[in-house]
Amino acid sequence: MVRRTLLVGGLVLALALPPLAAAFGLDYVVGVAARILIFALAGVSLNLILGYGGMVSFGHAAFFGIGAYVVAILSYHADQGEPLLTWPLVIGGSELAIIAWPVAMLVCAVVALIIGAICLRTSGLYFIMITLAFAQMLFFFFVSLEPYGGDDGLSLAQPSRAWPFDLSDDRQFYYLVLALLLFILYLMRRLIASRFGLVLRGIRENERRMQAMGFATYRYKLAAFVISGAVAGLAGALIANHTEFVSPSFLDWRRSGEILVVVILGGMGTLYGPVAGAIAYLMLEEVLARWTEHWMIILGPLLVLVVLYAKQGLWGTIEKMSGRR
Numbered sequence: 412m413v414r415r416t417l418l419v420g421g422l423v424l425a426l427a428l429p430p431l432a433a434a435f436g437l438d439y440v441v442g443v444a445a446r447i448l449i450f451a452l453a454g455v456s457l458n459l460i461l462g463y464g465g466m467v468s469f470g471h472a473a474f475f476g477i478g479a480y481v482v483a484i485l486s487y488h489a490d491q492g493e494p495l496l497t498w499p500l501v502i503g504g505s506e507l508a509i510i511a512w513p514v515a516m517l518v519c520a521v522v523a524l525i526i527g528a529i530c531l532r533t534s535g536l537y538f539i540m541i542t543l544a545f546a547q548m549l550f551f552f553f554v555s556l557e558p559y560g561g562d563d564g565l566s567l568a569q570p571s572r573a574w575p576f577d578l579s580d581d582r583q584f585y586y587l588v589l590a591l592l593l594f595i596l597y598l599m600r601r602l603i604a605s606r607f608g609l610v611l612r613g614i615r616e617n618e619r620r621m622q623a624m625g626f627a628t629y630r631y632k633l634a635a636f637v638i639s640g641a642v643a644g645l646a647g648a649l650i651a652n653h654t655e656f657v658s659p660s661f662l663d664w665r666r667s668g669e670i671l672v673v674v675i676l677g678g679m680g681t682l683y684g685p686v687a688g689a690i691a692y693l694m695l696e697e698v699l700a701r702w703t704e705h706w707m708i709i710l711g712p713l714l715v716l717v718v719l720y721a722k723q724g725l726w727g728t729i730e731k732m733s734g735r736r
Contacts, residue, residue, distance in 0.1 A: 429582040445585045447693045448592050449649045454673040454685025456642035462680035464635050465615030469539050469667050470546030474519040474640040476662030478647025481515040483565045483657040490568035508573035515648040516641040523640025527633045550662040564658025571652050578652050611635055678724025687726040
């Protein structure tokens, strides 16, 4: 009952937020809320492999940053009127969301396939370190891309065109991000409840037993890793339009840490945990940063308390209270 009330109440509040913010003269809140939803989407992507697959990745920001860069680079070439590639095919830039965003997801999926094919041959601490190593390699790769700003980053000439939405309008952008998050949550719910999701959770609990039962666990984990990377790429495409700027910091290990905190804080292995974690983490950051520039000193102990006394995370605790776990 508590769980359902929170879900319905949260959805109603999310839909009513822009007009409420306008009524109280707090229009900036809509931009903050859009950023929270984007990080929630990134958290949902990581939760698939971390919460349901037991794969602790410390390089997930790589896909987040690549997705952002793909959109920015395509926008740059469209604005300059220069082709992105001239061989073997002539490929131009694009500011159309229906082209740029799926391309961002596809590129991230391919990169995730390559990285996952290597990393998933290890486990535990080795897996963590290799994912971190790949993320840092990609970080320095984008730092070296001088034509696209290098260490200084790259500004979008204009937001992606996503008819009938005007992404330069904060409210319309917010509603588009909200719709995409709800759609991805629906797909994740179907995926987790499917045979694929059941096998993935079985691998998390006891991979050797699943192998003994005849399941190709490596393929299942790799498929989950690729799906996770693609969804993170979508989050990156959205953050690029939100900030209208991308930089190598989007791929930094600290960004991976933030996404990891969002999942752990909200509750690993719960569908809505990353959403709760993103709201709690970014709202705390927003409030505490107004008090002091050393807000992490306050946030750190709060996170420790959550880990110690709410080991299932915020949403996991709610589900436990509701008798769902």
